Amino acid sequence: MKEQTAPLIFTNSRDGTKLVIDGGRPLHGSVDVSGSKNATMGAMAAALLVAEDCYLENVPAIGDVGHMAEVLRSLGATVEPTSEHGLRINTAKLTSSSPPTELVGNLRASFLVMGALLARLGSAGCSPPGGDVIGQRPIDVHLAGFEAMGSRVDREGEKYVVETDGLRGARLFADYPSVLGTQNLMLAAATAAGTTTIVNAASEPEVQSLAAMLNSMGARISGAGSHTVTIAGVEALHGATHRIIPDRLEAGTFAIAAAITGGRVEIRGVHLGHLFSLIAKMREAGVVVEEDGDTLRVWRDGELRAVTIQALPYPGLATDLQAPMAVLLTQARGVSYVHERVFDNRLLYVSELRKMGAEVVTTGTTTAIISGPTPLLGSSVRALDVRAGAALILAGLAASGRTEVADVYHVDRGYERIASKLRSLGAAIERV
Numbered sequence: 001m002k003e004q005t006a007p008l009i010f011t012n013s014r015d016g017t018k019l020v021i022d023g024g025r026p027l028h029g030s031v032d033v034s035g036s037k038n039a040t041m042g043a044m045a046a047a048l049l050v051a052e053d054c055y056l057e058n059v060p061a062i063g064d065v066g067h068m069a070e071v072l073r074s075l076g077a078t079v080e081p082t083s084e085h086g087l088r089i090n091t092a093k094l095t096s097s098s099p100p101t102e103l104v105g106n107l108r109a110s111f112l113v114m115g116a117l118l119a120r121l122g123s124a125g126c127s128p129p130g131g132d133v134i135g136q137r138p139i140d141v142h143l144a145g146f147e148a149m150g151s152r153v154d155r156e157g158e159k160y161v162v163e164t165d166g167l168r169g170a171r172l173f174a175d176y177p178s179v180l181g182t183q184n185l186m187l188a189a190a191t192a193a194g195t196t197t198i199v200n201a202a203s204e205p206e207v208q209s210l211a212a213m214l215n216s217m218g219a220r221i222s223g224a225g226s227h228t229v230t231i232a233g234v235e236a237l238h239g240a241t242h243r244i245i246p247d248r249l250e251a252g253t254f255a256i257a258a259a260i261t262g263g264r265v266e267i268r269g270v271h272l273g274h275l276f277s278l279i280a281k282m283r284e285a286g287v288v289v290e291e292d293g294d295t296l297r298v299w300r301d302g303e304l305r306a307v308t309i310q311a312l313p314y315p316g317l318a319t320d321l322q323a324p325m326a327v328l329l330t331q332a333r334g335v336s337y338v339h340e341r342v343f344d345n346r347l348l349y350v351s352e353l354r355k356m357g358a359e360v361v362t363t364g365t366t367t368a369i370i371s372g373p374t375p376l377l378g379s380s381v382r383a384l385d386v387r388a389g390a391a392l393i394l395a396g397l398a399a400s401g402r403t404e405v406a407d408v409y410h411v412d413r414g415y416e417r418i419a420s421k422l423r424s425l426g427a428a429i430e431r432v
């Protein structure tokens with residue numbers, strides 16, 4: 001089955017598509033990184049703040065963009081492609097302040113409409129958001145912040161309903177540096193009366209990206225990228241054109257693909273600063289990583305060594321690269337420890353990896369111990385979420401024989417044309 005080439009607004013269906021990989025081929029060549037999935041989610045929500053057009057560039061052609069577009073359309077927004085990777089969003093005529101539960105269930109980022117709608121309309125409703133099964137995902141940081149800024153939070157049936165007579169700036173303490181929580185509070189605070197400070201804010205590049213977009217719309221946000229973000233509320237915002245940052249998680253996935261297959265790959269269009277933790281750990285494991293402007297060159301020069309990795313909030317190693325790194329470590333000599341410290345249940349992929357011959361044991365739900373190197377054997381496995389799915393594709397590329405990865409729609413939520421991109425590097429991978 002051919003991958004769609006311009007599926008910006010496609011709806012990825014749970015149609016039983018699988019990826020079939022004949023492993024054991026070293027990857028060679030160059031690949032371009034797409035725009036960041038998670039940065040796009042914040043940017044799309046930001047368009048709800050203004051009646052004017054917002055133009056987004058470098059939008060990845062992935063399932064979650066389609067899902068978020070459906071959420072915005074359910075509120076009365078126009079979301080239309082302007083090019084293969086461009087979007088125009090207009091929210092002049094909002095008809096609802098509460099997206100339907102079935103759409104919200106498709107992706108966690110849909111909860112970002114809360115902060116934006118609260119600021120724009122004074123009220124918003126949303127069911128607890130869906131998303132990957134990777135552990136408990138509370139939203140107390142979002143809701144406590146809305147309350148502290150002068151809104152009432154109620155539960156009406158399955159929905160949270162938030163209302164305000166006017167948001168006021170406040171000094172907020174986030175119990176956890178939540179990425180979406182920080183973004184939601186920034187959206188709400190941009191036009192609040194007075195100044196909001198988020199203490200213990202998330203510092204992820206996707207938060208920085210949203211601050212840059214909001215500032216280009218007329219907001220006054222400083223400190224994004226640190227753990228204290230200050231938002232001086234402004235009277236009104238205006239439309240803007242915003243370019244989405246490169247996807248550091250896709251870039252990292254390709255870097256690991258190069259290393260695990262023993263190939264040599266050039267990854268173009270990356271933001272090196274966003275990849276520092278990954279590059280450091282890959283080098284420690286014996287991978288050669290050459291940095292050159294916005295390009296990474298990755299290859300293996302000899303045996304891989306076991307290392308300990310810890311998934312942490314930025315600038316720690318991204319939790320979204322924890323599973324891909326664990327797969328790489330199955331090929332490293334010695335005993336590697338993988339500690340997941342962001343989510344409390346993000347090692348579910350380990351049982352799939354074991355089917356392929358990996359020697360991995362878990363202690364509790366947050367530590368995996370990997371003994372290597374173990375040859376991986378082609379098997380039938382299931383993508384449990386977007387990153388676990390990507391990790392199993394990496395395992396399939398390194399395995400001998402044929403691997404079938406089912407439930408590929410998870411991967412399509414976050415990776416643009418992953419099979420075509422890997423095929424262009426010499427992988428034998430097909431959608432069936």
Ligand code: EPU
Binds near residue numbers: 041181343414
């Ligand atoms: N948390 C709280 N209270 C809250 C919110 C979160 O305690 O109110 C805790 C969670 O329980 C979890 C930790 O904070 O243990 C991290 O959650 P966070 O809220 O930071 O995650 P998120 O904002 O829901 C985003 C990304 C995830 C990424 C995480 C961590 C988007 C759309 N999603 O989720 O991306 O793993 O940040 O960096 O931006 C992915 O792309 O595959 C993905 C899951």
